[in-house]
Amino acid sequence: xxxxxxxxxxxxxxxxxxxxxxxxxxxxxxxxxxxxxxxxxxxxxxxxxxxxxxxxxxxxxxxxxxxxxxxxxxxxxxxxxxxxxxxxxxxxxxxxxxxxxxxxxxxxxxxxxxxxxxxxxxxxxxxxxxxxxxxxxxxxxxxxxxxxxxxxxxxxxxxxxxxxxxxxxxxxxxxxxxxxxxxxxxxxxxxxxxxxxxxxxxxxxxxxxxxxxxxxxxxxxxxxxxxxxxxxxxxxxxxxxxxxxxxxxxxxxxxxxxxxxxxxxxxxxxxxxxxxxxxxxxxxxxxxxxxxxxxxxxxxxxxxxxxxxxxxxxxxxxxxxxxxxxxxxxxxxxxxxxxxxxxxxxxxxxxxx
Amino acid sequence: xxxxxxxxxxxxxxxxxxxxxxxxxxxxxxxxxxxxxxxxxxxxxxxxxxxxxxxxxxxxxxxxxxxxxxxxxxxxxxxxxxxxxxxxxxxxxxxxxxxxxxxxxxxxxxxxxxxxxxxxxxxxxxxxxxxxxxxxxxxxxxxxxxxxxxxxxxxxxxxxxxxxxxxxxxxxxxxxxxxxxxxxxxxxxxxxxxxxxxxxxxxxxxxxxxxxxxxxxxxxxxxxxxxxxxxxxxxxxxxxxxxxxxxxxxxxxxxxxxxxxxxxxxxxx
Amino acid sequence: xxxxxxxxxxxxxxxxxxxxxxxxxxxxxxxxxxxxxxxxxxxxxxxxxxxxxxxxxxxxxxxxxxxxxxxxxxxxxxxxxxxxxxxxxxxxxxxxxxxxxxxxxxxxxxxxxxxxxxxxxxxxxxxxxxxxxxxxxxxxxxxxxxxxxxxxxxxxxxxxxxxxxxxxxxxxxxxxxxxxxxxxxxxxxxxxxxxxxxxxxxxxxxxxxxxxxxxxxxxxxxxxxxxxxxxxxxxxxxxxxxxxxxxxxxxxxxxxxxxxxxxxxxxxxxxxx
Numbered sequence: 001x002x003x004x005x006x007x008x009x010x011x012x013x014x015x016x017x018x019x020x021x022x023x024x025x026x027x028x029x030x031x032x033x034x035x036x037x038x039x040x041x042x043x044x045x046x047x048x049x050x051x052x053x054x055x056x057x058x059x060x061x062x063x064x065x066x067x068x069x070x071x072x073x074x075x076x077x078x079x080x081x082x083x084x085x086x087x088x089x090x091x092x093x094x095x096x097x098x099x100x101x102x103x104x105x106x107x108x109x110x111x112x113x114x115x116x117x118x119x120x121x122x123x124x125x126x127x128x129x130x131x132x133x134x135x136x137x138x139x140x141x142x143x144x145x146x147x148x149x150x151x152x153x154x155x156x157x158x159x160x161x162x163x164x165x166x167x168x169x170x171x172x173x174x175x176x177x178x179x180x181x182x183x184x185x186x187x188x189x190x191x192x193x194x195x196x197x198x199x200x201x202x203x204x205x206x207x208x209x210x211x212x213x214x215x216x217x218x219x220x221x222x223x224x225x226x227x228x229x230x231x232x233x234x235x236x237x238x239x240x241x242x243x244x245x246x247x248x249x250x251x252x253x254x255x256x257x258x259x260x261x262x263x264x265x266x267x268x269x270x271x272x273x274x275x276x277x278x279x280x281x282x283x284x285x286x287x288x289x290x291x292x293x294x295x296x297x298x299x300x301x302x303x304x305x306x307x308x309x310x311x312x313x314x315x316x317x318x319x320x321x322x323x324x325x326x327x328x329x330x331x332x333x334x335x336x337x338x339x340x341x342x343x344x345x346x347x348x349x350x351x352x353x
Numbered sequence: 354x355x356x357x358x359x360x361x362x363x364x365x366x367x368x369x370x371x372x373x374x375x376x377x378x379x380x381x382x383x384x385x386x387x388x389x390x391x392x393x394x395x396x397x398x399x400x401x402x403x404x405x406x407x408x409x410x411x412x413x414x415x416x417x418x419x420x421x422x423x424x425x426x427x428x429x430x431x432x433x434x435x436x437x438x439x440x441x442x443x444x445x446x447x448x449x450x451x452x453x454x455x456x457x458x459x460x461x462x463x464x465x466x467x468x469x470x471x472x473x474x475x476x477x478x479x480x481x482x483x484x485x486x487x488x489x490x491x492x493x494x495x496x497x498x499x500x501x502x503x504x505x506x507x508x509x510x511x512x513x514x515x516x517x518x519x520x521x522x523x524x525x526x527x528x529x530x531x532x533x534x535x536x537x538x539x540x541x542x543x544x545x546x547x548x549x550x551x552x553x554x555x556x557x558x559x560x561x562x563x564x565x566x567x568x569x570x571x572x573x574x575x576x577x578x579x580x581x582x583x584x585x586x587x588x589x590x591x592x593x594x595x596x597x598x599x600x601x602x603x604x605x606x607x608x609x610x611x612x613x614x615x616x617x618x619x620x621x622x
Numbered sequence: 623x624x625x626x627x628x629x630x631x632x633x634x635x636x637x638x639x640x641x642x643x644x645x646x647x648x649x650x651x652x653x654x655x656x657x658x659x660x661x662x663x664x665x666x667x668x669x670x671x672x673x674x675x676x677x678x679x680x681x682x683x684x685x686x687x688x689x690x691x692x693x694x695x696x697x698x699x700x701x702x703x704x705x706x707x708x709x710x711x712x713x714x715x716x717x718x719x720x721x722x723x724x725x726x727x728x729x730x731x732x733x734x735x736x737x738x739x740x741x742x743x744x745x746x747x748x749x750x751x752x753x754x755x756x757x758x759x760x761x762x763x764x765x766x767x768x769x770x771x772x773x774x775x776x777x778x779x780x781x782x783x784x785x786x787x788x789x790x791x792x793x794x795x796x797x798x799x800x801x802x803x804x805x806x807x808x809x810x811x812x813x814x815x816x817x818x819x820x821x822x823x824x825x826x827x828x829x830x831x832x833x834x835x836x837x838x839x840x841x842x843x844x845x846x847x848x849x850x851x852x853x854x855x856x857x858x859x860x861x862x863x864x865x866x867x868x869x870x871x872x873x874x875x876x877x878x879x880x881x882x883x884x885x886x887x888x889x890x891x892x893x894x895x
Contacts, residue, residue: 080617099453100456100458104456108451110447110450113447113450115448118436119366120373162719374803380806381806395818398825402682402683408678524652537656554678
């Protein structure tokens with residue numbers, strides 16, 4: 001039947017901008033009372049001039065620190081929010097202009113917020129959604145079977161939602177979001193708070209949905225293992241602005257080409273100076289930390305060689321940034337120069353261990 | 354309109370939740386019995402010290418009115434709160450976004466849920482009515498004509514009530530919370546529709562005031578028609594007034610849905 | 623910290639949290655103003671209802687209108703004080719479901735006090751405003767001679783009524799630690815107290831008024847103390863000494879309910895989050 005049909009839909013975002021107008025409280029008790037009658041309005045830009053696209057059958061990770069504008073972007077793509085400026089098209093539909101038509105093309109899971117009915121068994125929620133989306137019965141059954149195989153839902157889908165554990169509930173929510181076979185799926189931190197086993201199961205499920213079923217997935221997460229496991233491409237936003245759009249490798253190259261060489265000198269009094277492309281980041285007695293400097297810095301192995309050749313060392317270790325470090329550098333230093341980023345992460349590295 | 358089977362499945366969310374929680378149903382039954390017994394005793398007690406008729410209502414009419422009012426509260430007092438499906442909770446938990454992510458409009462979803470809730474409540478009220486009729490605390494309707502007018506008037510009354518409750522829920526889109534407004538509504542509904550005491554006992558100024566409000570259309574009109582305090586001949590204008598409220602409130606709530614959706618799309622819910 | 627400053631410290635913390643809670647209520651502007659209005663309007667409705675009954679039905683159970691007004695005033699005052707100081711048990715079942723008790727159990731403060739300090743009862747402002755007005759009205763209209771002893775009993779009666787209501791809702795709260803369905807009973811109980819707590823219970827048949835005395839101690843809230851004060855002592859359906867002991871019974875019931883609360887908390891099994 002529909003087992004091996006591939007469904008296609010893409011996402012196009014151009015110059016997307018969203019500003020909010022909200023009330024704020026005046027300071028002090030008197031101010032609070034005054035705000036009761038005459039609220040103070042402020043304008044805040046949540047998303048500014050963001051442009052990117054997701055090809056059909058691609059999984060894109062939308063990354064950024066908390067409050068960067070990820071959720072606002074997703075809300076505009078799902079048709080909940082109307083952009084202040086810019087253009088959006090999801091599977092050929094402008095979401096906020098044709099909300100209901102867009103709704104049939106998309107599925108969405110917003111982290112810990114469940115769309116299931118609290119008082120009913122999860123399976124009843126599936127049935128209600130089947131009717132709301134008008135999915136034919138046979139198709140619904142087949143899809144439930146498929147989801148059950150991947151997510152092991154049947155062991156708990158007759159339990160009322162209020163009694164489900166978080167992992168069980170989110171798995172049900174994932175199933176609920178995909179029951180109507182949407183070509184485009186939005187997942188806002190879907191695995192937050194889950195244990196490793198469930199996370200792995202969910203990742204397997206998502207991989208299957210992208211690779212076998214050809215769904216287009218836009219994912220936000222803070223879990224870097226998830227990103228490296230699932231995402232071919234990454235879009236990074238910070239302060240509402242797009243910082244970077246590229247593959248994971250490109251991000252690593254841009255923000256993660258950081259390395260540190262930690263050396264303990266045989267002579268604690270020895271004079272230490274910078275080498276070409278290598279800076280001294282920290283010195284405490286015999287312990288010296290070297291890092292790359294400028295755009296023509298050597299690779300970590302060349303640097304290691306140079307340090308050993310130049311100084312007499314009793315101990316030496318090298319560190320390469322893992323993905324978490326890369327992202328930290330990217331979040332903190334998106335606007336800064338590469339050397340500033342390095343200094344920052346080196347200081348943190350030194351203080352941490 | 355294509356998804357006809359969807360109607361009953363969305364509508365039965367509350368009843369199903371109740372059926373799956375037997376203690377709630379036991380609670381409802383026990384409370385209903387106690388409340389009815391107390392109300393019957395109170396009005397019989399009050400009439401025992403006074404004449405056979407007060408404010409144009411005989412003892413039997415008063416008791417019938419009061420018991421039907423208790424039963425009618427079942428029609429609306431459903432706990433969607435326990436099922437975390439009130440607008441206020443959806444705003445609180447941020448799950449209101451899902452209402453706007455489905456191919457069924459929030460307006461239609463809300464209406465279907467309410468339909469199911471009120472039909473479920475009607476089952477309770479009807480069962481209670483049958484028992485009360487058998488025991489003899491409630492008189493049968495005056496005539497077949499009165500029964501018909503009552504049924505129509507009750508339908509219109511519930512319709513008005515639905516819109517009033519909807520308006521209060523819609524308030525959440527602006528204030529986030531509506532528990533205070535909901536309390537005011539329940540109060541106004543109880544007082545101005547005749548749940549506490551038949552409106553006929555109230556001073557003239559009060560009756561005049563309530564004539565300008567929609568609440569008396571929800572319950573006082575149908576119950577007065579039932580007990581014969583509003584004669585069948587005079588029922589016409591009252592029914593027309595109820596219908597007028599339905600139309601007016603339908604227009605208003607529709608407008609508010611529109612504004613609410615605009616608000617969600619500009620603020621994000 | 624020495625033993626004298628510990629309770630003082632607790633009071634200070636409670637006061638500071640209450641101030642913050644009050645500020646928090648101001649955040650939702652419409653809700654705040656409506657909440658005060660609701661307290662007031664709700665109580666006005668009780669007055670309107672009482673007036674209606676009194677004008678339409680002469681002599682409710684042999685009580686004249688001034689005496690019935692005293693019942694209503696005492697009950698409303700007791701209720702307002704209850705909402706202000708010991709309320710907040712109403713929606714506890716929902717809070718329990720949200721896992722709030724689990725969080726409270728982690729903090730170094732009695733859980734009951736944390737529940738009491740969880741939000742500011744804005745509606746109590748409206749409740750008490752109307753209650754005070756009605757109370758003054760009832761005292762002005764009453765033909766009683768207000769000696770020091772009577773005034774003392776009046777105050778004790780109001781406090782006792784507050785404690786009876788607090789005991790009932792503390793028991794409800796204890797139940798809701800375990801049974802979410804307890805919520806259904808809380809709301810019904812509040813309505814029952816509001817409607818049947820303010821009138822002479824001898825309007826009802828013996829069996830029912832007995833039930834509302836010993837089954838559900840509603841008679842002790844205001845009916846008995848007001849009956850003692852207005853000289854209906856012999857017609858209350860219970861021995862005079864029992865009616866006169868209402869304030870003590872309120873205290874006893876409240877202490878019992880707190881024991882029940884502690885016991886329930888000890889057997890609290892948590893919620894599935």
